[in-house]
Amino acid sequence: MSTLRIAGGRVIDPANGVNDVVGDLWIEDGRVTAPPADPGFRADRTIDARGYVVMPGGVDVHSHIAGSKVNAARIMRPEERRGEDRVMRRWRSFRSGTIGSVPSSFTTGYLYAGLGYTTAVDAAIPPMGARHAHAEFGDVPLVDKAMLVLMGNNHLVLDAVREGDPARVERTVAWLLDSAKGYGVKAVNPGGVEQWKLGGDRIASWDDRVDQFDVSPREIVVALARAVDSLGLPHPLHFHGLNLGLPGNWAQTLEGMRALDGHRIHMAHIQFHSYGGTPDAPADFDSQVGPLADYVNAHAGITVDVGQVMFGETTSMTADGPTGHYLANLLRRKWYNHDVEQEDGCGVSPIVYQDRNFVHALQWAIGLEWFLRVEDPWRVAMSTDHPNGASFRSYPEVVALLMDKNLRDETLARLPERVRTRSGLGDLSREYSLTEVAIVTRAGPARILGLAHKGHLGPGADADVTIYAPDVDRRRMFALPRWVVKGGEVVVDDGELRSAPGGRTLYTSLDVDAATRGELSRKLAEGASFHPANFGLGLDDLAGPFAVGRRRPG
Numbered sequence: 001m002s003t004l005r006i007a008g009g010r011v012i013d014p015a016n017g018v019n020d021v022v023g024d025l026w027i028e029d030g031r032v033t034a035p036p037a038d039p040g041f042r043a044d045r046t047i048d049a050r051g052y053v054v055m056p057g058g059v060d061v062h063s064h065i066a067g068s069k070v071n072a073a074r075i076m077r078p079e080e081r082r083g084e085d086r087v088m089r090r091w092r093s094f095r096s097g098t099i100g101s102v103p104s105s106f107t108t109g110y111l112y113a114g115l116g117y118t119t120a121v122d123a124a125i126p127p128m129g130a131r132h133a134h135a136e137f138g139d140v141p142l143v144d145k146a147m148l149v150l151m152g153n154n155h156l157v158l159d160a161v162r163e164g165d166p167a168r169v170e171r172t173v174a175w176l177l178d179s180a181k182g183y184g185v186k187a188v189n190p191g192g193v194e195q196w197k198l199g200g201d202r203i204a205s206w207d208d209r210v211d212q213f214d215v216s217p218r219e220i221v222v223a224l225a226r227a228v229d230s231l232g233l234p235h236p237l238h239f240h241g242l243n244l245g246l247p248g249n250w251a252q253t254l255e256g257m258r259a260l261d262g263h264r265i266h267m268a269h270i271q272f273h274s275y276g277g278t279p280d281a282p283a284d285f286d287s288q289v290g291p292l293a294d295y296v297n298a299h300a301g302i303t304v305d306v307g308q309v310m311f312g313e314t315t316s317m318t319a320d321g322p323t324g325h326y327l328a329n330l331l332r333r334k335w336y337n338h339d340v341e342q343e344d345g346c347g348v349s350p351i352v353y354q355d356r357n358f359v360h361a362l363q364w365a366i367g368l369e370w371f372l373r374v375e376d377p378w379r380v381a382m383s384t385d386h387p388n389g390a391s392f393r394s395y396p397e398v399v400a401l402l403m404d405k406n407l408r409d410e411t412l413a414r415l416p417e418r419v420r421t422r423s424g425l426g427d428l429s430r431e432y433s434l435t436e437v438a439i440v441t442r443a444g445p446a447r448i449l450g451l452a453h454k455g456h457l458g459p460g461a462d463a464d465v466t467i468y469a470p471d472v473d474r475r476r477m478f479a480l481p482r483w484v485v486k487g488g489e490v491v492v493d494d495g496e497l498r499s500a501p502g503g504r505t506l507y508t509s510l511d512v513d514a515a516t517r518g519e520l521s522r523k524l525a526e527g528a529s530f531h532p533a534n535f536g537l538g539l540d541d542l543a544g545p546f547a548v549g550r551r552r553p554g
């Protein structure tokens with residue numbers, strides 16, 4: 001038994017209604033505990049946190065840190081990872097690695113923990129890629145990891161949707177998720193990627209047909225949302241809609257949310273789905289956050305993460321293969337599509353977001369509008385859709401912008417003038433409090449994910465704690481926590497990494513009967529290039545497996 005006391009800090013724990021209250025935090029064997037009954041009890045170690053701000057560890061609800069697309073990006077972008085400032089040399093027991101927009105595996109863990117983030121969810125792993133992604137999770141220390149499994153273009157799912165049998169969709173979803181040892185279900189451009197792979201017409205609206213399967217995106221996404229709800233998965237359907245990145249896509253975004261009325265849904269990187277104008281006249285490009293945020297504000301079952309764009313060089317990677325292709329052609333940059341049989345593909349291409357570029361500058365403003373227009377901070381989560389909008393290493397800068405209207409205005413002033421008329425950002429005077437920052441970076445994402453033991457500091461919570469030195473320079477404050485505690489172990493002290501324990505892998509435990517396994521394995525085998533016995537994963541394949549309970553028995 002080891003005990004840690006974090007003494008006298010300004011505790012910000014919004015999930016438990018603790019808003020900047022000076023107090024002690026007690027930790028025993030990796031979990032937060034109630035204070036000891038004996039007032040004379042001495043902890044094995046005490047951190048003197050007087051004057052410091054104490055928050056739960058950060059939770060990233062949408063990121064891309066492992067698997068085939070991430071590795072494709074590493075391979076295709078050596079130029080971005082050359083130079084002393086992009087290399088981490090081996091030091092003490094730590095591993096060497098590279099940084100850039102797609103850091104190597106160990107470095108990803110070090111960098112997240114260095115920011116005070118202790119949980120990260122990879123939002124797009126194809127079922128066939130789960131084995132690889134789990135192996136890689138094992139090489140990402142310091143953070144607990146989970147994956148969302150792609151199902152919006154999965155042949156077995158599309159077959160089940162066409163049959164119109166919700167029970168069959170549910171069985172298929174459960175089997176895929178269990179086989180991948182995934183955490184939640186993701187739908188990306190439902191049906192649209194499959195249609196693109198077969199050379200069909202682009203799927204642009206919710207009632208277009210996916211030729212090969214004779215289903216519509218609407219039918220797919222409604223069936224998946226229903227299955228996720230009836231299985232009682234901890235996280236709602238994680239949803240990336242149609243026409244990502246295209247002018248005028250806001251109308252389909254609104255229609256998609258309406259189609260899912262009555263279901264719990266999480267809208268991924270909503271910034272990329274909030275554009276006015278038309279694809280034929282990009283000059284009409286404008287922000288349509290207003291009507292979309294009004295809809296979100298009026299519907300408590302919807303949560304969003306933003307996918308904030310920040311200026312600089314990064315790498316786009318999306319399971320929305322057609323969008324990756326479109327973007328690479330538009331920018332005339334190198335492009336790679338990682339095709340995954342029977343499910344999806346993944347486009348990877350470099351991108352530089354420039355503040356002199358009207359479209360990029362407007363994307364930046366649209367992301368910030370989302371943070372400021374969603375009234376309930378519990379329903380909007382921090383994300384840059386790492387690395388699509390920017391690296392997760394930009395989070396401190398985003399926080400600084402949310403907390404300071406002057407900083408936003410200074411940036412707006414140097415952007416193309418049209419940005420100020422095509423977005424309402426300049427009129428938004430809201431400034432986030434530290435409590436609101438704690439909500440959008442940890443408490444809210446944990447709640448959205450259904451992680452009852454994360455994102456708060458009540459007894460029983462994982463002892464993932466980040467301790468910041470208050471600083472008027474918010475960017476510096478959030479970039480360099482003074483201490484970070486992971487699972488009760490002090491892993492960052494004095495701003496430096498001290499140890500790198502492996503994190504856990506969070507998965508949703510599901511019961512799938514033998515008949516379903518047999519039936520779906522046989523169907524998979526009909527079209528697969530591998531033996532189905534090599535498909536499903538066991539708990540031995542996961543690094544530190546940790547089952548998260550369902551909301552209710554299915």
Ligand SMILES: [Zn+2]
Binds near residue numbers: 062064123268269388
């Ligand atoms: Zn993403």
